[in-house]
Amino acid sequence: MAYDKFNILKTSAVPLPIENVDTDQIIPARFLKATERKGFGDNLFRDWRYNPDNTPKEDFALNNPKYSGKILVGGKNFGSGSSREHAAWAVYDYGFRCVVSSFFADIFKNNCLNIGVLPVQVSPEFLENIFAAIEADPETLLEVNLPEQTITLTTTGEQEHFDINDYKKENMLNGFDDIDYLLNIKENIREFALNAPL
């Protein structure tokens, strides 16, 4: 089942300069009761974004009108904790198509790749520069170029290369899906299963 294709994304970004942002913050467990994938963006960072009486916390980046864009920039070890894909869904549903950090937790990163959100890992120094640039000018544009595997801070031209394996890159560029791939080798799987004791 295809998802959005990703090629080049040039947009402003929302900064979240906090380390170890865990998936319980991205989407608290009490919002995991849905049986369909919709509406998770409303509860993205719910408890950092809203007071208990549901009024917005004005100092939180998502509530600050000066920040916008399709890229979320987070501190080191972004997405740690639970395997809930709901966290990636919430990021996507809110409108982000790319998350930038100096380090990602494994499962969150996989979940993002599986739904068409591009995780871009940069050096700690470059991450600091991005945060500084956005702080100086919230309209700073970042350009993420998937074919070239580069991320550029357009104000200074500073650029870094990022890693993604060829298979996932193809999937992201074309909106391909792992399950379609696997269904095409189902006979190999069936043969393998014959020798896999239960």
Place this chain on the structure above:
Amino acid sequence: MKKTLFDKVWDSHVVHKIENGPDVLFIDRHMVHEVTSPVAFIGLKTRGIPVMYPNRTFATADHNTPTINQHLPVSDPLSANQLKALEENAAEHGISYWGLGHEKNGIVHVVGPEYGITQPGATIVCGDSHTSTHGAFGAIAFGIGTSEVEMVLATQCIMQQKAKSMRINVNGELNKGVTPKDVALYIISKLTTSGATGYFVEYAGDVFTNMSMEGRMTVCNLSIEMGARGGMIAPDQKTFDYIQGREFTPVGADLEKAQEYWKTLSTDEGAVFDKEISFDASDIEPMITYGTNPGMGIGISKGIPLAEAVEGGVATYKKSLHYMNYSEGEDMIGKPIDFVFLGSCTNGRIEDFRAFASIVKGRKKADNVTAWLVPGSHQVEAAIKEEGILDILHEAGFELREPGCSACLAMNDDKVPAGKYAVSTSNRNFEGRQGPGSRTLLASPLVAAAAAVTGKVTDPREFL
């Protein structure tokens, strides 16, 4: 080529290799629960495809279930709807379903081993990060997202890049009052919550060799809390003895054949790990966390570290202490607490209840403490009763609840109120994890018991 335990199990499950891409890995057993599966089943419906191997798939309800009055209808309509969805999906696809009220119902990572679904050398996945628990048997077990749940339902395979390998050795003898939970919290405090990201960990050394199967499960369970994809321990006679006679364990000639294979599952002498770390068992004391991630743990007799002594960002560290309403340098001993939670896939097994009972026996629950004691399964619940532990708990003023994940993630009504402190035997102390605004101190069942009878953070060694 010398192979690690991880290599042996992984390599024997690769169906197909993609150049500069992931491996297609065959999954022997897939465990499913109500929270991370509904969207995966919708995906199958949309594609018009069935579950490929329903007999390799096991479903239980645990995350979102009440822990009292389970015989009554679930009152929260959203939770009830999610449970109903799993029941219907399981029925439609011919998957065995151990729902609420079923004798085999319980936390997925507790019932898997109990019924022999978990076996050495197997690949096991579940839409839950604590799937790493099953690595205690020498299985490769890890948590996956919902897209991957759909992938495994549809094709019994997953696409993953092989992780790097890390061995963590702990040798020597553990001190009095130091439990498997303390060993794990100690390791995480040294490695931080991201120290093992990208790795699959093998635990080796005297401490793990001497540890019970349940203790090994606790340690492997917490592997994800240092970022590891999973953790595993080589199977030995203790493992084989534990497995024997369980419902899904092979019997007769099949068992003999299986055991022959299981005995080959250890790291070859001279195999090289990408990273190897060693600790001395005697350095470990009962642990407690003071912050908002599981890496923020210290020996219970120690003070909260100063920001300048901590690796990582000072702002993040201070934010964390602010949330906990703690200050740098303060002692943990004596800090007042409000709730105690004994349970979860980390510490909800019979040995955990025995440990808890060993301290509360002949004592009384502190008046200021609300205690939730939640067995991991009906089997654990039955053992608590049979062994007379329930009587000990009752005499000390505690009640036993019914099985489920409960206050570990507080999806049900077991929520710690905002601002309150809970000493919890679970696995995560993230902000709001046990309820919006709740403050969690992770610890062992012994530390939880000591806190439950004193109403404050207390060194359990005083009672041993």
